[in-house]
Amino acid sequence: MANRATKPVSLIWGTGPLKLDIFIEPTCPFCVRTLGKIKPFLSEVGESNVMVELHLHSQPWHLFSPVIMRSILAAATLPDGKNKAWHVLEIIGQHREEFEFKDHASGPNMEATPNDIVRRVEQYSGLSLQEAFKSQDVTASLKRYAKFARQNGIHVSPTFMVNGLIDNRFSSGEDISEWVERVRAELKNKLS
Structure with a gap:
């Protein structure tokens, strides 16, 4: 099993010429709003105009972040x-x-184990994740996300990149119409 090739998981929607990368931490309230x-x-x-790729971005103050990210990638x-x-x-x-x-430092989850968290995700999602959670593909994906974030100077989430460049104009607090307007302007510039 140790020599098995791993295939990182990608979370991509859309096929368009404009790429919007979004870095999220799944339990961050601002990221939940973004999602x-x-x-x-x-x-x-x-979807023919834009490609959205989600990048799971762990933040250490969200203490179960890696376990939750691993559960998402197990589902993938x-x-x-x-x-x-x-x-x-x-x-x-x-x-x-x-x-x-x-x-970020107390409460009922202080007694929870990673297995408890995975079982909780399974209970809410109706999916069986225990075996997939151990997958080397999941490990490869986590490593790829961490490396990609570091290479691009991503420190907080949500962070948005348009065609490979961080774009601080996007935020979770904006209305969807503002995102659409900005992306349409970018597409118009790209086609000019």
Whole structure:
């Protein structure tokens, strides 16, 4: 098993010429708000116009971040994995407080183990993740996300990159129409 080639998992929606990379931490309230806007944004701007790639970005003050990220990527290795990973992202956002710590350092999750967290994700998502959680593909994906974030100077989430460059004009607090307007302007400039 040690010599088995690994295939990192990608979380990409859309096929367009403009690439929007979004770095998220799944239990961050600002990232949860961002996630809720991605599907409507894609619908509005058109999946043939933009490609959105999510990059899971661990933040150490979210203490179970790596376990939760690994659970999302485990879902992505299953059949129809991209949609299952999205489903897990949504349920984590809906139950965010159950995966977090009070003031990032106390509360009921102090007694929780990584297995408890994975079982909680399984319970809410209806998916069996224990075996996939151990996958070397998941490990390769986590390493790839960390390396890519470091190479691009990503420190906080959500962070947005347009065609490979950090774009601080985007934020989780904006209306979807602002994202659409900005992307349409970028597409117009790209085609000019």
